[in-house]
Amino acid sequence: MIKVVCLTGTTILFFQENAGNIAHRLEFIATMMRYLQCNVFMLSYRGYGDSEGYPSQHGLIKDAQAALDHLLQRTDIETTKVVVFGRSLGGAVATALVKNNPGKVAALILENTFTSILDMAGVMFPLLKWFIGGHGSNGLGIMNFLVRSPWNTLNIIGNVSAPVLFLSGSQDEMIPPAHMKRLYDAASLNTRTLFIEFADGMHMDTWLRGGERYWHSIRLFLEQHVGSSSD
Template sequence: MAERPRRWPVAAGLALLLLLGYAAIAALLYARQDALVYYPTHTRVAATQTDFEVPVGDIRLRGWRVNPGRRDALLYFGGNAERIEAWREPFAEWFPTRTVYLVAYRGYGASEGEPGQDAILADALALYDEVRQRHPDGDIAVIGRSLGSGVAAHVAARRPVARLALVTPFDGLAEVGQAHYPWLPVRWLMRERYPSTEWLHDYRGQVLVLRAGRDRVVPPANTDRLLQALPLPAQVVDFPQAGHDDLSDDPRYGEALARFMSQSMR
């Protein structure tokens, strides 16, 4: 009697399918992570709507300057889908003694180029250096929100920044991704890492952190790990009922930032 062909065990077949599906999802995450991190589409405006620009290599970064002519300056780095021009009027009111620079990341707003971690970080330092030339005797403070908290941390680690305000910040973007996808090896897959705890390891300036208790984008645990890693205690204003996007609707948001930027240096 002829021997029947051996059949692949059903369990092994299912396991192989699951493994292939897992590998496919991981590969997709790796290949499309730029699209998951950066959302510039709804931020774009015409260059003619801006009033400030900085040449960086072969591109131009564009944005807005608020309260021109002040001795001190403030740089703002926004979130990954944020229309930063919406802050022109509030920032003019909250920071009357500072010239505020709202400059879009490359590929955002009216800025040229394509977003990516290395380029955005280099652009942020170039912006700081341009502002330093315009304010040679002044203080330059920095605010970073969400994704921008990582950019702000990088600037503060590499340039003189006495006041650093971080809104819904994270310990690292890879760690945030891992929190959202605990079943994937996100820490190994992420290129866009923004390791804020690493960058701020030796930072000795004043830090303000605005923390959202119901943040579903940057889990509060990631904010807490950043706070624990800072070499000096930060000032923390907690918004226990706020989420990632509605934090700034609370009147205490502007009050906290304005107070931090105006208080005397310790």
């Protein structure tokens, strides 16, 4: 067993994947709190769970901003130690939020995140790659205007100044692991980045298959960039 280190005052703002709702992440969050001894804040995007409204890129970015603003106004946490963590779609939300709030977030963690919805269209529907595409597409992208929420994370990751940890499941069956590599490469100007692969990790279970190495990697990254004290 690894020794659990108390990350004094660390609060993780977690953004979930596209599928399901925050109730489906409770086992993951409980494990995170046990290993990292941190606070965790989650929100249900508009149109998810019991939240009203309809999800869109603009709307989800507003939801994320409201969550961060709420945390930064609290007096019961250390607001200089807020870490944003996003998985899959949540990674796109998290990147946009951190990019829009320079200096307000201590670190960013991305897990199994896509480069853009435009690139994912060609993955999910191969014939579309000739008509819709972003970076790395062999197509012309002549129908890109049809995609209302493009989530071009690859375009903005290079503008994130906070430290970034990339957690990639090499067996991701939904988002090609190459997307995470491309995001990492695009963030190369930021010298405080770290890329870690988990050989057996799939899209939703990288944290389970990664086991203690998964949590140990996050813990060491946060110790370096956020600070810690022995429990």
